[in-house]
Amino acid sequence: MKKNSQIILDDLNLWTKYKKGLCENCEGLCCYMPVEVKTVDLIRLKILSDFHLELSQREQIKDALKHSAVSRYTPSTEKFTLTQKPDGSCFFLDSQKRCSRYIDRPETCRNHPEVGPKPGFCAYQTKSHQKA
Numbered sequence: 001m002k003k004n005s006q007i008i009l010d011d012l013n014l015w016t017k018y019k020k021g022l023c024e025n026c027e028g029l030c031c032y033m034p035v036e037v038k039t040v041d042l043i044r045l046k047i048l049s050d051f052h053l054e055l056s057q058r059e060q061i062k063d064a065l066k067h068s069a070v071s072r073y074t075p076s077t078e079k080f081t082l083t084q085k086p087d088g089s090c091f092f093l094d095s096q097k098r099c100s101r102y103i104d105r106p107e108t109c110r111n112h113p114e115v116g117p118k119p120g121f122c123a124y125q126t127k128s129h130q131k132a
């Protein structure tokens with residue numbers, strides 16, 4: 001990730017009010033933020049199975065953390081965090097900067113930016129800006 005992109009991600013004052021169509025020309029920095037997910041998201045992503053709902057939370061956590069897409073579990077929020085690659089991108093972001101699991105993506109991703117660090121705003125950056 002380029003330095004300028006990280007500055008935009010870190011400074012909420014630089015975020016843009018979201019409107020329909022904004023994603024079409026965006027670099028997709030929202031997929032470079034940590035993504036917190038619930039057990040149901042991991043089941044939809046087939047990291048866990050329905051069977052896990054019958055197991056203890058401890059067993060669910062243990063099995064989820066075996067998967068390379070899951071980096072940690074936070075007891076205070078009872079949420080898992082998806083793994084970020086060395087450049088900060090989500091485990092599921094492909095080389096074309098598209099979500100490889102779009103149909104099954106977590107609720108956090110579905111609800112962004114209504115729910116997020118600055119509701120209604122996103123870390124918009126045009127692709128042309130990124131190349132400059």
Ligand code: SF4
Binds near residue numbers: 030091098102106
């Ligand atoms: S799961 Fe998909 S939409 Fe969500 S952050 Fe990862 S690549 Fe982006």
